[in-house]
Amino acid sequence: MRDTFKMSEIILNIDGLKTYFFTEAGVVQAVDGISFNLRKGESLGLVGESGSGKTVTALSVLRIVPRPGKIVEGKIEFNGHDLLKKTEEEMRKMRGSEIAIIFQDPSSSLNPVYTIKSQLGDVISAHQSLSKEQVEEKVIELLRLVGLPDAETRMHEYPHQFSGGMKQRVAIARALTLEPKLLFADEPTTNLDVTIQAQVLDLLNDLKKKLGMSLVMITHDMGIIAELTARIVVLYAGRVCEIARTHDLFELPRHPYTAALLAAVPRLDMRKTLRVIPGNIPNLIEPPSGCRFHPRCDFATEACSKMVPVLEEVGPDHFVACHEWRNISLKGERTSRE
Amino acid sequence: MKKEIGVVHAVDNISFDIRKQETFGLVGESGCGKTTTARLILNLIEPTSGEVLFQGENVYEKIKSPNTQEKLRFRRKMQLIFQNPYGSLDPRMTVFDIISEPFLIHKHIPKKEWKEQVYKLLNLVGLEEYHAERYPHEFSGGQRQRICIARALAVQPEFLIADEPVSSLDVSIRAQILNLLGKLQKEIGLTYLYISHDLSSVRQISHRVAVMYLGEIVELAATDELFEKPLHPYTVALIQAVPIPDPKTKRLKIILPGEVPSPINPPVGCRFQPRCPYAKECREETPKLMDAGGGHLVACHRAFAR
Numbered sequence: 119m120r121d122t123f124k125m126s127e128i129i130l131n132i133d134g135l136k137t138y139f140f141t142e143a144g145v146v147q148a149v150d151g152i153s154f155n156l157r158k159g160e161s162l163g164l165v166g167e168s169g170s171g172k173t174v175t176a177l178s179v180l181r182i183v184p185r186p187g188k189i190v191e192g193k194i195e196f197n198g199h200d201l202l203k204k205t206e207e208e209m210r211k212m213r214g215s216e217i218a219i220i221f222q223d224p225s226s227s228l229n230p231v232y233t234i235k236s237q238l239g240d241v242i243s244a245h246q247s248l249s250k251e252q253v254e255e256k257v258i259e260l261l262r263l264v265g266l267p268d269a270e271t272r273m274h275e276y277p278h279q280f281s282g283g284m285k286q287r288v289a290i291a292r293a294l295t296l297e298p299k300l301l302f303a304d305e306p307t308t309n310l311d312v313t314i315q316a317q318v319l320d321l322l323n324d325l326k327k328k329l330g331m332s333l334v335m336i337t338h339d340m341g342i343i344a345e346l347t348a349r350i351v352v353l354y355a356g357r358v359c360e361i362a363r364t365h366d367l368f369e370l371p372r373h374p375y376t377a378a379l380l381a382a383v384p385r386l387d388m389r390k391t392l393r394v395i396p397g398n399i400p401n402l403i404e405p406p407s408g409c410r411f412h413p414r415c416d417f418a419t420e421a422c423s424k425m426v427p428v429l430e431e432v433g434p435d436h437f438v439a440c441h442e443w444r445n446i447s448l449k450g451e452r453t454s455r456e
Numbered sequence: 457m458k459k460e461i462g463v464v465h466a467v468d469n470i471s472f473d474i475r476k477q478e479t480f481g482l483v484g485e486s487g488c489g490k491t492t493t494a495r496l497i498l499n500l501i502e503p504t505s506g507e508v509l510f511q512g513e514n515v516y517e518k519i520k521s522p523n524t525q526e527k528l529r530f531r532r533k534m535q536l537i538f539q540n541p542y543g544s545l546d547p548r549m550t551v552f553d554i555i556s557e558p559f560l561i562h563k564h565i566p567k568k569e570w571k572e573q574v575y576k577l578l579n580l581v582g583l584e585e586y587h588a589e590r591y592p593h594e595f596s597g598g599q600r601q602r603i604c605i606a607r608a609l610a611v612q613p614e615f616l617i618a619d620e621p622v623s624s625l626d627v628s629i630r631a632q633i634l635n636l637l638g639k640l641q642k643e644i645g646l647t648y649l650y651i652s653h654d655l656s657s658v659r660q661i662s663h664r665v666a667v668m669y670l671g672e673i674v675e676l677a678a679t680d681e682l683f684e685k686p687l688h689p690y691t692v693a694l695i696q697a698v699p700i701p702d703p704k705t706k707r708l709k710i711i712l713p714g715e716v717p718s719p720i721n722p723p724v725g726c727r728f729q730p731r732c733p734y735a736k737e738c739r740e741e742t743p744k745l746m747d748a749g750g751g752h753l754v755a756c757h758r759a760f761a762r
């Protein structure tokens with residue numbers, strides 16, 4: 119993909135990634151030729167509905183795709199290293215220290231039988247040789263960083279003694295233990311209440327600035343994306359539909375799916391007619407031919423069912439995979455009081 | 457539109473009424489008592505004290521009635537749809553059996569009309585007749601929620617409680633279900649209690665909204681009034697906590713400190729005071745839900761001090 123930025127500024131480059139799941143029912147093409155890149159210090163949004171391949175993309179970068187999934191094709195470059203050529207041992211060293219991930223459900227990603235101190239301490243000791251006291255100090259420092267009150271006492275407690283929001287803070291602290299350069303946040307606030315979600319999003323944003331990390335925010339919530347990211351990659355059924363700067367994507371979406379998604383989301387600041395996207399998310403064992411969105415698309419032509427659209431540059435930093443983009447005009451999201 | 461179809465005194469001394477053919481939204485965070493309120497209305501759990509009136513009749517007395525016919529007749533008027541359409545459909549029953557099961561129990565439709573009625577219900581919720589012979593696992597989440605709605609409508613209810621009906625669905629499917637609920641209200645004159653933690657969908661669908669915090673109603677007003685002129689500091693914080701899907705909108709952010717306290721031992725006075733940025737002598741006295749003008753109810757000392 120052509121890019122206006124120099125290669126040196128790119129921290130992650132994914133090119134033609136295909137990750138399939140070889141199940142008894144058939145081959146699930148969960149990620150089918152995804153390409154995008156991430157710049158140093160950037161917040162990138164990875165948006166899509168369930169089954170769009172958001173999480174599998176993140177798992178592929180960390181090379182922790184669960185069986186029967188396998189990366190079958192493509193290239194993942196991180197800081198100039200080809201991650202798919204690394205040995206398992208080399209990858210293990212990178213996980214946590216270079217690239218980290220936080221998951222949706224902190225209750226299942228923290229071990230219930232260990233104290234918070236031992237879970238965070240283990241990560242530190244696995245990568246650095248520090249004395250017991252130094253490890254403890256570091257744990258306290260991390261818990262303070264994520265705003266856990268009374269860290270000295272609470273680090274001796276177990277996950278079940280924490281609320282959902284606090285558990286997610288602990289999970290964030292654990293992900294940041296080794297100061298990774300790249301953080302994947304996979305729906306980090308979906309399980310949390312709105313007021314707690316606001317706290318956690320604020321924290322992530324602060325930490326990203328403080329630590330100079332690059333962040334990939336995976337979510338289906340267009341509100342979080344609008345607020346937290348600078349650029350967005352829209353996924354549908356395992357492929358990229360559109361890549362654009364956040365502002366441009368909301369103002370002038372070029373892919374019919376992006377526009378439809380924006381029109382389908384209710385807004386708190388105004389009442390609007392919700393546009394419905396007809397049909398359902400396709401089955402990825404036998405995905406639709408050509409453009410995978412064509413059976414649900416208002417603008418589909420015969421070509422859309424036959425040829426797979428490729429990403430085309432339609433403006434600065436703006437790419438779209440749609441045969442019809444030149445012939446259609448789409449409406450973006452109107453601003454509050456127009 | 458003045459006829460009351462229900463008056464509740466439940467959870468922790470909450471009272472509200474729902475008007476005929478309106479959508480009444482109930483919002484709040486987890487543990488605030490939204491779902492308990494729904495279960496109390498349907499008498500799925502019994503209240504410690506208080507009563508629920510439906511069309512002027514006491515729900516508990518009716519449902520405890522020894523006359524089974526009378527009890528079933530009453531049950532038919534109120535129905536519930538749940539959040540999780542995966543857990544609320546029996547995987548071993550066909551859609552036909554699922555939707556016709558209420559006919560079997562309530563015996564209000566003669567057997568020879570079942571097929572016709574099931575097809576009618578399927579059409580009403582946007583499904584096809586051939587779907588009747590299929591099993592729940594053959595459907596997507598959105599379609600399953602349509603089946604749940606069809607089943608609820610099988611007894612021709614007047615009042616439907618929808619407890620987080622779109623929360624487990626994908627974004628593109630949520631709009632389909634919200635629009636379907638709106639269409640059904642217009643076509644068959646349903647009244648809804650719409651329960652959700654998602655303020656955007658509540659604003660989209662409701663005529664009036666009540667905000668709950670820790671078992672109490674803290675504010676109740678017409679939808680636009682509530683979202684545009686919120687009076688309770690908790691409502692304000694709740695609204696400001698929701699990210700707006702528009703990068704040009706810069707929302708004012710008041711990030712609420714702390715978390716919802718335990719309902720086992722709630723704070724004294726106003727239950728929100730430990731987290732409230734304006735709390736003064738709010739520990740002393742519990743604020744009552746009072747009219748601040750034009751039917752906009754709020755339980756906050758500050759709202760009336762000015």
